[in-house]
Amino acid sequence: MTIIQPDFFAQSTLSVARALLGQRLVREIxxxxxxxxxxxxEAxxxxxxxxxxxxxGRTPRTGVxxxxxxxxxVYLVYGMHFMLNIVTEAEDFPAAVLIRAVEPVEGLDAMRVNRRGHPANIQNLTNGPAKLCQALVIDKTLNNWDISLGQKLWVEFVNSVAEAEIGAGPRRGIDYAQPQDQAMPWRFWIKGNRFVSK
DNA sequence: ACGGAGATCTTCT
DNA sequence: GAAGATCTCCGTT
Structure with a gap:
C-alpha cells in the first residue's frame, strides 16, 4: 500500500485527473x-x-x-455543500482536481449515518461531490490539508486505469463560465461504473 | 422517470 | 447584494 505523495500532483492537471481514477480516497476519523x-x-x-x-484572481479563499x-x-457552495479538490501543478499556477464521486469500500455503515441515513441504496451514498464529502465527513477544517501525511485524509495508489476505460466530457454545473471553457472535456470517469454522478 | 424549486450562507463586488 | 464546481423533495407523467 502506497500513500500518494505531492510529486504525483505536480504534473499536468488533466493527467492527474485521469491518474486519480481507480485510486483509494481514505478518511480516518x-x-x-x-x-x-x-x-x-474534474480538472x-x-x-x-x-x-x-x-x-x-487570488483571494483569501482561492489562495490555496x-x-x-x-x-x-475544500470550499462551501450553495451555503450547504462542501467540495473536495486536490491542488495540482506548481506554486503560483492555480489548478486543482475536483473529486466528484467515489465507490464506497470501507466504513459503509458510518457513511450511511453521516448521510443522515437518507440513501436507501448504496449507490446514492457517494455518487456526487457534496455527497462524498458528507459521507466522509470532509468540511472546511480539512481545507489546505497536506494529503501526503497519512493522517485524516490521504489517497492510496491501487492501480492505473487503462485509457480505454476512461470517459471524458464537459464539466458539470458551470453555466457561469465562458462557452469555450464550458465545452472543455475536463470531466473524467470510469466507464460503466455505477457510482459516477448523475 | 423527469422537472422545478427551495434550501442556506460564504465569498467577493 | 448576488450568485454559487449541488442535493433533495415534491409535483406531475
Whole structure:
C-alpha cells in the first residue's frame, strides 16, 4: 500500500485527473477508516479557466489553489455543500482536481449515518461531490490539508486505469463560465461504473 | 422517470 | 447584494 505523495500532483492537471481514477480516497476519523475508489474527477486549470474560482484572481479563499500541489482545497457552495479538490501543478499556477464521486469500500455503515441515513441504496451514498464529502465527513477544517501525511485524509495508489476505460466530457454545473471553457472535456470517469454522478 | 424549486450562507463586488 | 464546481423533495407523467 502506497500513500500518494505531492510529486504525483505536480504534473499536468488533466493527467492527474485521469491518474486519480481507480485510486483509494481514505478518511480516518475516530480511529476508523472510511474509504472509496475515485471514479469521477474534474480538472480546473490555470488563471484563464473561467470555470475555476482562480480565474477571478487570488483571494483569501482561492489562495490555496495558488499554493503547493498535494494540498486540499475544500470550499462551501450553495451555503450547504462542501467540495473536495486536490491542488495540482506548481506554486503560483492555480489548478486543482475536483473529486466528484467515489465507490464506497470501507466504513459503509458510518457513511450511511453521516448521510443522515437518507440513501436507501448504496449507490446514492457517494455518487456526487457534496455527497462524498458528507459521507466522509470532509468540511472546511480539512481545507489546505497536506494529503501526503497519512493522517485524516490521504489517497492510496491501487492501480492505473487503462485509457480505454476512461470517459471524458464537459464539466458539470458551470453555466457561469465562458462557452469555450464550458465545452472543455475536463470531466473524467470510469466507464460503466455505477457510482459516477448523475 | 423527469422537472422545478427551495434550501442556506460564504465569498467577493 | 448576488450568485454559487449541488442535493433533495415534491409535483406531475
Amino acid at each position: 475516530d480511529g476508523q477508516r472510511l474509504s472509496g475508489l475515485i471514479v469521477e474527477t 480546473y486549470v490555470g488563471p484563464h479557466d473561467t470555470a475555476s474560482h482562480a480565474s477571478r 489553489m495558488f499554493g503547493p500541489p498535494g494540498r486540499t482545497y
